[in-house]
Amino acid sequence: MTTIQIPASIGYPERPDGEPASAETLASTLLQGSASIAEFADEADRLSTPTPLWQGEASAAYAAHAQKFAKAHEPMGETLKRVARGVDVFAEQLRELQSEHTTIVGQVTAYDRDRAALMADVAESTETDVPVLQERARRLASQRTGIVDDITGLQERTTDNEDYLVRLFTGADTVAEAQSAAGGIGALALAAISGKPPVTAGPSAMSKWWNGLTETEQNAVIAACPETIGSADGLPASARDRANRTLLESDLAELHQKQADGTLTADETQRLKNAEATQKALKYADGYTVPGTEDQPGGQLWLYDPDAFAGDGRVAISVGDLDTADDVSVSVPGIKTQMDGAPNGVKDAAHLYESARYNGDGSSVATMFWLGYDTPAGDLLEWGEVPSEARAADGGERLATAVDGLRASRADNPAHMTAIGHSYGSTATSYAATNHDLAVDDVALIGSPGTGPAGHASDFSVGADHVYDGRNSRDLVAALGEQGWLRKGQLFGLGLGVDPSSEDFGAHRFEAESTERASHVRNFDDHVRYYDRDSESLYNLGLIVGGNGENVITAEQSYDPWWSGPIDPEADRTPTANEPGRSDTGRGPG
Known part of the structure; x- marks a missing residue:
């Protein structure tokens, strides 16, 4: 009897580790912290302005000291804000990956069921059944290839997302990094954003640039520069949506904090x-x-x-x-x-x-x-x-x-x-x-x-x-x-x-x-x-x-x-x- 090649079974992929809700809570906490630092910097800047009631060397020294504090803390607040936005992007990506994992698990389960049914039918088949069974085996093999590719893609994207989070924190874990203008942006986002065409190049050029980035680079740019991505004509609506939601959440957290403190x-x-x-x-x-x-x-x-x-x-x-x-x-x-x-x-x-x-x-x-x-x-x-x-x-x-x-x-x-x-x-x-x-x-x-x-x-x-x-x-x-x-x-x-x-x-x-x-x-x-x-x-x-x-x-x-x-x-x-x-x-x- 003709041999029928039954494709191998598929192991279930590991679920991407982590809790998106916990990451979002962390992002909110970091945003509140950035708002507090920004308030401190604003107050220090206000105090650096001399008043008619206090003049002289002491006043000048105090103003210089306050201004120094303001200049040091303003970039720190922006760095913390960028890190918070990055954590939020990580959480959203993790949620998508976990949803994709659930879908793949369902596909593997269905594949195993179809494979078991094919094996049972082969065991009881006759020579006249062979053409139909071979076609079923071919379809099953093609299905297996697609599922394995999906699993590989899931694993690669999960690794990229985790590496992105590590780079996000290590890019702002020193005082020098926190006080720099690029604090919290990271080398990945800086490299990606450096290739962005000017607005005058038109939407088609912007679209081409975006499509040339990897998914990890896109995530990094959205987190680091949401103001740029959210209004960039030519980019997918999904990318603009993520960037603008990041901006909106950041605004609400910062402004509600200031409202509560009475400093708006x-x-x-x-x-x-x-x-x-x-x-x-x-x-x-x-x-x-x-x-x-x-x-x-x-x-x-x-x-x-x-x-x-x-x-x-x-x-x-x-x-x-x-x-x-x-x-x-x-x-x-x-x-x-x-x-x-x-x-x-x-x-x-x-x-x-x-x-x-x-x-x-x-x-x-x-x-x-x-x-x-x-x-x-x-x-x-x-x-x-x-x-x-x-x-x-x-x-x-x-x-x-x-x-x-x-x-x-x-x-x-x-x-x-x-x-x-x-x-x-x-x-x-x-x-x-x-x-x-x-x-x-x-x-x-x-x-x-x-x-x-x-x-x-x-x-x-x-x-x-x-x-x-x-x-x-x-x-x-x-x-x-x-x-x-x-x-x-x-x-x-x-x-x-x-x-x-x-x-x-x-x-x-x-x-x-x-x-x-x-x-x-x-x-x-x-x-x-x-x-x-x-x-x-x-x-x-x-x-x-x-x-x-x-x-x-x-x-x-x-x-x-x-x-x-x-x-x-x-x-x-x-x-x-x-x-x-x-x-x-x-x-x-x-």
Whole structure:
């Protein structure tokens, strides 16, 4: 009888040693210690300033002594902070390794079961059974090769992670190292970061540099330089997320310590407010469960910069995995949105995620709230910052750069990408699509006061056929845009360009009325209803994000006849409420 080669058994791999929770506790303790040292250095620096009440040699000697203490302790605090961040990165990596170990153990168990079944069948087989048994043996051998490779990779990564922790501590275990500018960074991270291209080289160069690092080098750089990695366009969202979470945890630990001690400055108070808002928003994204399912897509902190724009801050948080999702959307908010608005922005992103999934074709989704520009603080109908398009122009350039970064990080696995601009954010999005070749597949504008430099949808980089607009007829802000032969809006002179809902602009207008809209009067409440659950607007936005824009429920464009003011045909239509994936009127896909 023909011999059947049964592959050998596989030994179970050792579980990576250590407790991630204990390491995280140590990281928190070290962060608190770094905060105390930083406070001490700040106080010493304050005391080094002479006062009118105490002059002379003694005062000068005391000031010099205090200044010496400040200069010595400030780098020590930074070193301890870097070590704490490194321990946190180690803990996260250890948790991933232990999870991978559990998966491999399950694979080995299944392999042993299949191998035992094959051996039993071979023992009772006849010559006619040989071809089938040989094929089973070949598949089993291939399975064994994959599992052994996984075990080898697990063992190598475990060793690298442990070596990294040793180097982290030995790189800051002397006074000289603790007081140096590079204390706690380590030779591994220094060597890796030295090869980083300048920002001016572009996202593609940044992506190439990152992909050329080993996993251990990447971990070292994230721990040592999270400020650099967290905002580096072109890097994977997962890397930026880890770096920004490290920064967020560090900020919260340090600022809460100072708050408890009563030493927070005004700037630090604002930074803490921004950090706490980010924490709340991220917690919502991490814990969000798609209604009616057990699916938790998770969140990613793609951008965290609490000091930007004089304390207004920059932040971007996604629902879903930006590195792997088939369909990715970037939602750009408008007036008055600052970092403390992140929780509401992320809830809107979650609603959009639901709609794209329910109304989609089964593809994976990631929806990001992106506050990466300096929004105006005033109202559209107030004298202040808003009537100017300067911030929209700057925001458009920043948005285009951010999208280029997302594209570069996914060069080998491109996603269908949609930019959604709301309110003043629609004007910023228009600048990005008109002046900076915004690299998305579709653009949707909602509640827009005007399209800035674009006179027609064909001016957008995506082409007119991929430009969509949603406008609630009672939305006061959306009534500001210009249209018609006199280029006038319903409220003269306050718009920021052409009304994208108008026939002049030529976009695909979709239904966006709310069942809760005001009876007749235009108002601000209807300006913030575009992401409401079960709304016409959200239903259509979900179709666009999912790459199914051709299925939106279209609305007649507004127009401006010569004998009248601008007319919105949607004003007299009774709004509908859309169930997830199905319209009450039966017009949506069921």
